[in-house]
Amino acid sequence: MGITSSLITGLSGLSSNQAQLDVIGNNIANVNTVGYKSSQMEFKSQFSQNFSLGSAPNGDLGGTNPQQVGMGVTTGSISRNFNDGSRDITGVNSNLAMEGPGFFVLRDPNGQFFTRDGSFLLNSLNQLVSANGQHVEGFGIDSNYNVVPGVLQDITVPIGSLTVADATTSVSMTGNLNTGGPLPTQVSDLTMNQPLYVSDGAGGVTGTAPTSADLLTNMADGSGNLYFNAGDTLTMGGTVGSRSVAAKTLTVTSTTTLGDLQSFMSGSLGINTGTGANGSIATTPGVSLATGGTVPAGAVALTVDGNPGTANDIALNSNSLSVTSGSGTTMPFSWTKNATADGESIATSTTVYDSLGTAVNVNLVASLISRSATGATWQYYATSPDGASTGANLNEAVGMGTMTFDTSGHLVSTSNNSVNIDRTGTGATPNLLFNLDFSGISALSDTSSSLASNKQDGLPKGTLTNYQIETTGIIKGSFSNGASRTLGQIAVASFRNDQGLIDNGNNTWQAGPNSGTAVISAPGEFNTGHVVSGALELSNVDLSSEFVKLISASTGFSASSRVITTSNQLLQELLSAAR
Numbered sequence: 001m002g003i004t005s006s007l008i009t010g011l012s013g014l015s016s017n018q019a020q021l022d023v024i025g026n027n028i029a030n031v032n033t034v035g036y037k038s039s040q041m042e043f044k045s046q047f048s049q050n051f052s053l054g055s056a057p058n059g060d061l062g063g064t065n066p067q068q069v070g071m072g073v074t075t076g077s078i079s080r081n082f083n084d085g086s087r088d089i090t091g092v093n094s095n096l097a098m099e100g101p102g103f104f105v106l107r108d109p110n111g112q113f114f115t116r117d118g119s120f121l122l123n124s125l126n127q128l129v130s131a132n133g134q135h136v137e138g139f140g141i142d143s144n145y146n147v148v149p150g151v152l153q154d155i156t157v158p159i160g161s162l163t164v165a166d167a168t169t170s171v172s173m174t175g176n177l178n179t180g181g182p183l184p185t186q187v188s189d190l191t192m193n194q195p196l197y198v199s200d201g202a203g204g205v206t207g208t209a210p211t212s213a214d215l216l217t218n219m220a221d222g223s224g225n226l227y228f229n230a231g232d233t234l235t236m237g238g239t240v241g242s243r244s245v246a247a248k249t250l251t252v253t254s255t256t257t258l259g260d261l262q263s264f265m266s267g268s269l270g271i272n273t274g275t276g277a278n279g280s281i282a283t284t285p286g287v288s289l290a291t292g293g294t295v296p297a298g299a300v301a302l303t304v305d306g307n308p309g310t311a312n313d314i315a316l317n318s319n320s321l322s323v324t325s326g327s328g329t330t331m332p333f334s335w336t337k338n339a340t341a342d343g344e345s346i347a348t349s350t351t352v353y354d355s356l357g358t359a360v361n362v363n364l365v366a367s368l369i370s371r372s373a374t375g376a377t378w379q380y381y382a383t384s385p386d387g388a389s390t391g392a393n394l395n396e397a398v399g400m401g402t403m404t405f406d407t408s409g410h411l412v413s414t415s416n417n418s419v420n421i422d423r424t425g426t427g428a429t430p431n432l433l434f435n436l437d438f439s440g441i442s443a444l445s446d447t448s449s450s451l452a453s454n455k456q457d458g459l460p461k462g463t464l465t466n467y468q469i470e471t472t473g474i475i476k477g478s479f480s481n482g483a484s485r486t487l488g489q490i491a492v493a494s495f496r497n498d499q500g501l502i503d504n505g506n507n508t509w510q511a512g513p514n515s516g517t518a519v520i521s522a523p524g525e526f527n528t529g530h531v532v533s534g535a536l537e538l539s540n541v542d543l544s545s546e547f548v549k550l551i552s553a554s555t556g557f558s559a560s561s562r563v564i565t566t567s568n569q570l571l572q573e574l575l576s577a578a579r
Contacts, residue, residue, distance in 0.1 A: 013560025100529020165357025181344025309345025
């Protein structure tokens with residue numbers, strides 16, 4: 001062993017401490033880098049020169065220990081501290097911080113990368129990207145806004161462009177129905193004052209009373225004057241209870257029958273003609289053909305019979321049924337009201353929505369039908385002016401059912417509590433089908449009945465206006481119509497050995513040979529941490545610790561240089577003695 005060995009030993013100290021200074025300097029330089037993980041260097045001694053390996057005790061000798069002189073120091077490893085850094089609350093929804101293990105997943109044309117830097121933003125295409133323009137990866141959703149796990153894709157948050165609407169499936173009703181009110185004894189009964197005859201085609205009439213199968217273009221007055229011609233437009237209106245019926249039209253063709261007119265009138269007025277529609281009142285609801293009595297022989301009169309309850313009372317006048325032809329609009333018909341609907345009832349209106357978010361109006365009438373020793377029965381009638389069917393197929397009546405109450409006024413049962421509105425041809429789902437929930441209604445004796453809709457689950461068209469990201473990575477969108485929908489889920493990656501990741505610069509890592517394959521999942525799965533929205537993870541560099549290491553490395557460097565200086569002086573002395 002010579003003096004030159006100490007030179008080599010000192011040099012190794014210089015090199016190792018210089019590397020330590022590089023690591024410390026890099027940590028200090030990145031003290032404000034978002035998501036930065038500090039590094040630390042471990043030293044290890046180099047191999048030693050062996051003068052003796054020592055000997056075991058033998059006889060009178062107690063044994064000797066090894067005699068070795070080290071040959072300096074070398075870098076053992078440089079490891080990362082992947083502990084969490086503190087969080088900076090930014091309030092920006094797209095800023096994300098990881099709380100616990102895991103990395104955000106990024107993608108660009110060069111492959112897949114991983115980061116703890118969650119300073120993300122939305123680009124011009126509403127894609128969530130990193131500050132370097134790399135796409136943030138996550139899981140998409142299906143048509144029902146459910147997350148589709150396992151399939152990575154670029155995360156998009158379409159602010160201002162995504163619209164949603166929900167068709168109504170349930171309407172909740174509230175109120176009190178006055179079971180002590182009067183029972184119905186009659187329904188509306190009206191007769192058209194102008195009898196209808198069958199034209200003989202020669203300016204007279206046949207003398208045979210019309211039937212529903214006769215053509216409307218053959219209907220005439222007693223002198224043979226035709227009431228209707230092909231191409232005429234009939235407009236039907238009127239009043240039901242306190243509600244004005246929206247005007248509906250029927251175009252007369254060469255095949256339109258008197259029965260078509262009957263259906264059109266009944267449908268326009270929203271008369272429910274279903275079985276049991278009038279309860280115990282022995283009247284057939286709808287528009288029928290009357291003969292006999294004051295109706296002349298060989299003619300019929302149109303008779304309108306409504307449903308029970310004062311809120312179902314029908315009023316018609318000379319303006320209720322008009323005829324528009326090339327010569328203008330005439331109102332040739334008038335009506336006589338034979339009976340007025342009576343009985344305790346209450347009416348209300350509500351708005352529901354079809355699958356496109358279009359508002360659809362619904363009118364509801366509840367009428368007391370019967371009382372007994374076990375309680376009371378009420379019947380509801382639902383009508384809507386916004387059904388798609390027209391002409392003879394028009395029918396504003398869209399639902400009817402019963403509500404049965406016990407003697408304490410509690411709802412016992414309901415029947416046929418579904419409403420079906422035809423939306424064919426509107427672009428929406430053809431059948432707007434929803435249930436009426438009457439569980440919030442009581443039936444106690446009171447001075448008056450009350451009925452209202454207090455909740456429905458449909459939504460009009462709404463546009464995505466804002467979003468938030470939950471701790472599970474779920475992205476929830478808020479829409480202008482009050483809806484909230486899942487837009488996707490942020491993905492996170494975990495590794496068997498985080499220390500094996502390769503630093504790619506720009507706050508990103510790549511999988512390395514010793515890191516293991518990335519396990520990509522939702523936050524909180526596979527021992528990953530959670531996401532904190534509106535925050536960034538700061539660098540986890542501990543400046544006080546780095547300054548202490550800086551002093552230690554500087555001292556080690558200076559001491560190693562002194563070893564080299566001393567060894568050099570000894571060599572110079574040796575050379576001088578040799579001269």
